[in-house]
Amino acid sequence: MKKSFLLVSAWAVWSVTAFAWSFEPLPDVPPIPADNPMSAAKVALGQQLYFDKRLSVDGTISCNSCHTVMGSGTDNRPVSVGVGGKKGGRNAPTVWNSAFLSVQFWDGRAATLEDQAKGPIVNPVEMGMPSPAEAEARIRAIPGYVSQFEAVFGTQDPVTYENIAKAIAAYERTLLTPHSPFDRYLKGDKTALSEQALRGMKTVEKIGCTACHTGPDFAGPPMPMGQGFFQKFPIFVDHNPYVAKYRLMEDDGRFNVTHEASDKHLWRVQTWRNVALTAPYFHTGSVPTLDEAVRVMARSQLGKTLTESEVQDIVAFLNSLTGEFPVQSMPRLPQTPNRTLTEK
Amino acid sequence: MKKSFLLVSAWAVWSVTAFAWSFEPLPDVPPIPADNPMSAAKVALGQQLYFDKRLSVDGTISCNSCHTVMGSGTDNRPVSVGVGGKKGGRNAPTVWNSAFLSVQFWDGRAATLEDQAKGPIVNPVEMGMPSPAEAEARIRAIPGYVSQFEAVFGTQDPVTYENIAKAIAAYERTLLTPHSPFDRYLKGDKTALSEQALRGMKTVEKIGCTACHTGPDFAGPPMPMGQGFFQKFPIFVDHNPYVAKYRLMEDDGRFNVTHEASDKHLWRVQTWRNVALTAPYFHTGSVPTLDEAVRVMARSQLGKTLTESEVQDIVAFLNSLTGEFPVQSMPRLPQTPNRTLTEK
Structure with missing residues (x-):
């Protein structure tokens, strides 16, 4: 009462x-969900994932392909070009300041940035991965990612679709x-x-x-x-x-x-x-x-x-609503290992 | 004598x-051609151009698409994917340390990084621009580029294909x-x-x-x-x-x-x-x-x-020949102007 x-x-x-x-x-800081607190390591991991084309089925598209952080946070196209040259159905909204929005996507079908991040990876006309499990498997096969997920999430088998989305969302909350x-x-x-x-x-x-x-x-x-x-x-x-x-x-x-x-x-x-x-x-x-x-x-x-x-x-x-874009470091993406390599 | x-x-x-x-x-520094001295402003301009997909006919491919500086300097594919999903004829060599090579391309058809940079932009299966003149026109239409070309090259009408290549090559000479x-x-x-x-x-x-x-x-x-x-x-x-x-x-x-x-x-x-x-x-x-x-x-x-x-x-x-990759800032790409905008 x-x-x-x-x-x-x-x-x-x-x-x-x-x-x-x-x-x-x-505001200086956006809302941060209680179940996904920010940390520098998580943001750094999320930035790598955001730029990593290996999260698309044919390795040609990353989050950044359509939501370009070096520019407007969009691709400045009527609709985006996904895997295999496929066209999306709607104009790509900007990732800049998306942390302040109370729902994501044009139709609000995602409540949070975490939920949003899970969409395009498995959307057949965007990044086209056949399933969340296959996206996890891609990332789990890259030791340089696994060690970061362990450090950031501290759980057994931390490379989950949930955690991929959490890391990406944490990075996006720095894009102000x-x-x-x-x-x-x-x-x-x-x-x-x-x-x-x-x-x-x-x-x-x-x-x-x-x-x-x-x-x-x-x-x-x-x-x-x-x-x-x-x-x-x-x-x-x-x-x-x-x-x-x-x-x-x-x-x-x-x-x-x-x-x-x-x-x-x-x-x-x-x-x-x-x-x-x-x-x-x-x-x-x-x-x-x-x-x-x-x-x-x-x-x-x-x-x-x-x-x-x-x-x-x-x-x-x-x-006059065009803001100042922060200087970011360029991420280094961990290497897909040549499985026969025995040394670092 | x-x-x-x-x-x-x-x-x-x-x-x-x-x-x-x-x-x-x-070596700490690669050979620098006498007619293309290095400067911080030129490197910064070259980095923007290197990442700019507007140098491709349909705006989907940049130099970085196939020579990924966040990774190995290649795309880790058998052959690259260019505009419209077209496949290249040969595997993309790494851009890292390419400044030390005495010729460029697998067949050595370019003597310098400057000459190399001019190839893919107008190659129909890579970036697919119809001509050097059209690539120049693209860049010349972006005021944020024109001012940088003026500052870097100091000449009348500095947005030339030659200078685009020079700036990109200067950036590439920092990729060691x-x-x-x-x-x-x-x-x-x-x-x-x-x-x-x-x-x-x-x-x-x-x-x-x-x-x-x-x-x-x-x-x-x-x-x-x-x-x-x-x-x-x-x-x-x-x-x-x-x-x-x-x-x-x-x-x-x-x-x-x-x-x-x-x-x-x-x-x-x-x-x-x-x-x-x-x-x-x-x-x-x-x-x-x-x-x-x-x-x-x-x-x-x-x-x-x-x-x-x-x-x-x-x-x-x-x-043991895998080196240390320098931390770089992410470039900001100058905006394609909405021609009706009257204010910055």
Whole structure:
């Protein structure tokens, strides 16, 4: 009873805060699940796995192939290219700051980064491994991995699909881009945003974008991990030329997960962080530029046709959400042993 | 006259040294061409280009895709997979320590790393760009690259195919693996090699491997840059079961470059540095393990069938040539601009 009272109070406080101050800087640390604490060794292991193409059936695709950490955290393609040149069904979302999202994938079918990491490895059009067991066997055959799993997880037979996913998720929780001009502005540097970006910032509030694109990652209000913030897209479909032009309704979205009619065309609200780097846009990847994405959203979600200067102001604001990408070391991937080698 | 006398003298001194001491540690610095001096900014630019898939026609392949610097500097495949899943004709040689080689490619068709870098970008089964001009245009369209080319090369219109190759080659000249057990042994640490490795070291001299696999990279005696050290492979073909089994003579090797009959089945002598990491072996990539590669070489080049303990000793020695891989920063790749973005 007491607990639920506290939760209600916290909600009320949050609501008031949210109305008082729509904009929040990116926190320094993301939520960390209790069952997957961070450690430097785990992050280092996860980084190796993230870049390791041996987790794909034919050794050509790693997590990084589609979620490129040297760049935008996406592959900047409409849809990704998986094993054997196969095309994915939806645009690859960015891995940068994905640790702040309360659900993963466009349709929210994974509650955590751990669950997300288990998907592409065995997806036939992505990394194409026939089963989790075969992915484990690949990694278990590499002594340089086994010793790390033992050190990190400390259990008997630690090379499990669960632990592969945990290590990858731990690495992904380090992929944060703080100190964007927007964050610096919020923290007191009033010169960090141009006049145009400031106009854009006011416009997105005024016209209603921030009703959904709120919170520190602009992907919705804070939610318990695993409980996503979904919205219908597109809402305004009548006489909306973008629906056909960009194939916005060919995919049923969250309905494919829940099979509930009310979830048709519902999608996780996307982050605005680094959105200027992640073209092309939407689940279709069919919209090539950010200004066009702004026009499509205003028309489809708010029923508004923006002036060209409003579009450019918003684009300037969205550009101010490009953060600082941390310097990382390049991993060394442990060697697949030549089984006849007897020496290190 | 005086100069040529000095050169002859230097050669004589080298010959004596070589005979007196077959084994040499890896030098700290490789040869640097006078027209492509090293600089930190050039290396950083080259590293970005090396990892940039936008230098391939469909954006799926970078230099690193086949010459993986997070690993062995190869892709550990028989032959590489290029754009559209196309297969290459020969096994990808390692990029590590390639700066010490006097010619590049299996058939020595490139004199320098600069020349080598120009090949795969426009090779239809590798990165598949239609022309050098189109590769230049790709890079020239990325402002974050243009500013770096201007800073590094300081010329008008510096984004040229020549300069792309120069930057990549400069980066590759940093990819050195010193401090192998073998190098530490030569420099005085007599515990660096096991008894077995020491036996292998004596065996490769005794049976004649080091007649060709000499010099600090074991790829032949020091040669002027561009003048390769080529040998026929296989030499002993009668009753040699490996010739058919591993398809050793289906490719004419250097003959394809010179069209001289005497160059049939001539190949650049391969480096032994990190050879334990670069399976599968030979231009065919048809030999999966290092011990089998040792058997094939002894039979095919020296007409010898080794005992199993000789094979294992040599493998132990070859393992001692695995060096230390330097820690590198991961590059940030400059963004392909959304042409409508007006702000940074």
